Amino acid sequence: MIEELIRLLGKDAVLFKKEDLLAYECDAYTLEKALPRAVVFPRNTEETAAVVRLLNRRKIPFIPRGAGTGLSGGATPRGGEVIISLARMNRLLSVDLPNRRAVIQPGYINLHLTQAVADQGYYYAPDPSSQQACTIGGNVGENAGGAHCLKYGVTTNHVLGLKVVLPDGEVTELGGLPDTPGYDLVGLFVGSEGTMGIVTEITVRLMKQPEGVRTVLALFDRVEDASEAVSDIIAAGILPAALEMMDALAIEAVEKGTFPVGYPEGVEAVLLVDVDGVEAGLEEQIRRIVEVCRKHRVREVRPAASEEERARWWANRKTAFGAVGTLSPDYLVQDGVIPRSRLPEVLARIAEIGKEKGVRIANVFHAGDGNLHPLILFDSRVPGETERAVQAGSAILKVCVDAGGSITGEHGVGLEKREEMKYLWTEEELEVQHAVREVFNPEDLCNPGKMLPRPARCAEVKRHSKDSASQQK
Ligand SMILES: Cc1cc2nc3c(=O)[nH]c(=O)nc-3n(C[C@H](O)[C@H](O)[C@H](O)COP(=O)(O)OP(=O)(O)OC[C@H]3O[C@@H](n4cnc5c(N)ncnc54)[C@H](O)[C@@H]3O)c2cc1C
Known part of the structure; x- marks a missing residue:
């Protein structure tokens, strides 16, 4: 099989030695690992289809992989699969500004798309915190979200068409027209976690940059006050572009990380709020956000004084997951969703679960969407701690479902949360x-x-x- 793969793709596009395969034994969910049989790097749709036809003929399972930043084991082998890495299919194929579209290969890095069109006043809206590394193919796999998805929607709202290699090697196109009659197969494919075929070209929507953006930072002495402010900001009819929250343990981490902000001692929760749109309306929106925060006993609230300050606040937030590594040798990222009005009680329950299981839990999350990211800290060298962290994660997801929410907001189910699907769905x-x-x-x-x-x-x-x-x- 390796010889056949090399004949199809060339020697430099096939890895099969154990030392090369080790880097592919998991994605960013590191609790489960197994070696693939080989890793291949096709350069275009035709090569991808040829590899898939070969593997299909031999009945060898395969896994599409982007950058491997997934947090639920979607690109992790169970042992013996061939990984089809899309990393070399990383070109921007066309940009059509009058129709606000771009066509890209799946290995194109998310942030590069905004960088490519920023000079002309456009951007690509879905902005996962991993956007400097993750691919848009992987975003399609997971239906990725991000801080600014509160106002602009997640990946599925920005994908207009797909070229796909089906699992038997047939190439097909989905969507792509201004409106496609019939079933929404693009919608079905986005978020299917690589289980329906391999995406080899993506047509995405480009957005015009808003005329103005303002960012407000609010510091609270109590998590309950911050979470009530979140609900009330949206209940007041304001739709921020982003509404993010961090609790005390997360603040401790980001202050030890690469972009400390210098938060004062004793702050229990931080809210970071972006509003954007027509310049004329922004100051009024900020005034109302400040008013709601004051109603909820905010300690300090103010807009960014400069573009540099705003960029620092966001860099501090966006690097939070990595910064948690300063607190603990291991951590597990969870990804539940709840109706945002249930934030205060669910956050309290998460804290109780941490105490019950004897693990510390930091919360960094897209509060406006009710998309929680409890980061469960543990030390895998201590016997029993990994198991307790996993149990805490599962218990938190149950709490989310019981509160009327779901077991994933953006990171997918992968290997990690298959059992928790049963919290939501019946056998039938x-x-x-x-x-x-x-x-x-x-x-x-x-x-x-x-x-x-x-x-x-x-x-x-x-x-x-x-x-x-x-x-x-
Ligand atoms: C620090 C950090 C921060 C993060 N922040 C966010 C966030 O804010 N929002 C968010 O949504 N996620 C976030 N993530 C998770 C992750 O970055 C996203 O899920 C991202 O979409 C994965 O992209 P990837 O290129 O790494 O895909 P991979 O991890 O390689 O793959 C993800 C899934 O997509 C499938 N897949 C990959 N490419 C294709 C393809 N071409 N065709 C079909 N299926 C494919 C894979 O089989 C797998 O199931 C974060 C991760 C990290 C490490």
Whole structure:
């Protein structure tokens, strides 16, 4: 097989020695690891399709991979798969400003797109905190979000069309028209975590830069006050571009990180709020945000005095996950969603879970969306601590579901949260999801074992959906 792969792609595009494969044994979710059989680097759709046809013929499972920054094990092998890295498919293919579109290859880095069109007054809205490293193909895989998705929506709201290599090697195009009649297959594909095929070209929406942006920083003595302010800002009819929150442990981390802000002692919660749009309305929005924060006993609240100050506040927030490494040798990032009005009680429950399980938990999150990121600190060298961290993560997701929320806001299910899918879906509902997947991926060769738990009646479902898949094809 390795010889055949080398014949298709050339020697410099195939890794198969153990020492080379080690770097691919997991993504940024590091609790589960296994070696792939090989890693290949196609350069275009044709090469990707040729590799997929070969692997399909030999019935060898394969995994699409972007930058490997995923936080739920979506690009992690279970052992023996071939990883199809899209890292060399990293070109901007075209920009069409009159129609506000760009076409890119999947390995193109998220931030590079905004940098490429910024001079002409445009940008690409979805901005995960990992945007300096993650690929737009990976963003499509996970339906990634980011700080500014509160106002502008997540990846699926910005993808207009896809070119896809299906798991049997057939190449197809989805969407791409101003409006596509029929089922929304682009919507189905975005967020499918690499389980329906490999995206090889993406048409995305470009946005015009807003006329003005202002950022407000609010410091609170109590987490409850900050979370109530979050709900009230939106209830007051203001839709900030971003509304982020950090609690005391997260503040301790960012202050030890690369971009300290110098937060005063004893602050229990920080809110970072962006408003953008037509210049004329911005000061009024800020005045109202300040008013709501004061109503909730804010200690200090003020807009950024300069562009440099604003950039520093954001750099401090965006590097928070990494900064948590200054507090603990290991940490687990969770990703639950709740209705934002339930923030105060859910944050209190998360703190209780930390105490019950004997682990510290920092919270850094997209508060406006109710998208929580509890960071569970542990030391894998201490016997039992990893298990307690995992249990705490699962318990937090249950609390989110019980509060009317979900087990993932943007990081996907991957390997990590397959069991927690059962908090949300019944066995029957999961069977339906399996059946949908198997229309595209009937032999389960494309990223097997990800996203969905195996339902008890799986064998029966599999047989049934294989029959219907071949009929549909
Ligand atoms: C410090 C840090 C901060 C983060 N902040 C955010 C955040 O704010 N918001 C957010 O949403 N996420 C965030 N993430 C998670 C991660 O960056 C995103 O999930 C991102 O979309 C993954 O992109 P990637 O290129 O690394 O994809 P990978 O991790 O390589 O892959 C992710 C998934 O997509 C699939 N996939 C990859 N490429 C393709 C393709 N071409 N076709 C089909 N499937 C494909 C993979 O199989 C896998 O299931 C953060 C991660 C880190 C480490």
